[in-house]
Amino acid sequence: MFFNKKNEIKDERVENLYNKIYREVYAVVIILAAVSIIAKYFYYGLNLEHVVFELILLIAVSIYFLVRSVWMGLYSDMVELKDKSRKISLPINVKQIIIALIGGLGISLFFGIRSALIYGGGGNRLNYFLLVFSASFLIYVPFMVLGTFLVHYVSNKKSKEVNEKNIGD
């Protein structure tokens, strides 16, 4: 009786404003989690157990967003809109691959420099850097590029199928 929502009036403008606020809350949570990881890195060093919760939060939220947008047929629509409004004339899958490349490069640089600083001594720093950078590059870049491409391809395909099914219903 007290929790009866049958007579609840839904005003579209109010709903839209609420959704806008929820979007901002999502952004705030993500930013806070990222800031927390960076702050803990400087305070505790590269220790995974201190940032487990933040990592789970970031990963879980991203996966949820991806799965939900695919399931609603929204992912392919977003790709279509981004392709139409792009300032640089590259399709979105190419842009994602470039971002994955840059990300992999960044991670490789980070590990290379870190190894050189921690383990390199007596003039060996450059060797340590090159060794760790090359190994990280060979491991992370193909993994990230392939992963990004596969995720995008499968998500886009599934999302289009959902849209076709919705139109057909």
Added chain:
Amino acid sequence: MKNIKMKMARVEKDLTQEELADRINVTRQTISLIEAGKYNPSLNLCVSICKELGKTLDDLFWEEEK
């Protein structure tokens, strides 16, 4: 741009903003913002307003060429 036509149609029916809002299940503020031209209602909401005021979409929401 202000929606004078909607305001006049509402006044013709002798309805306040609040009364019109109640009839179509939105807030008074939403009606006020639509009339002030500061909110673009969805097609569904436009149709609800037209039905309540006894007008067509063209009567209330078509913008005249300047």
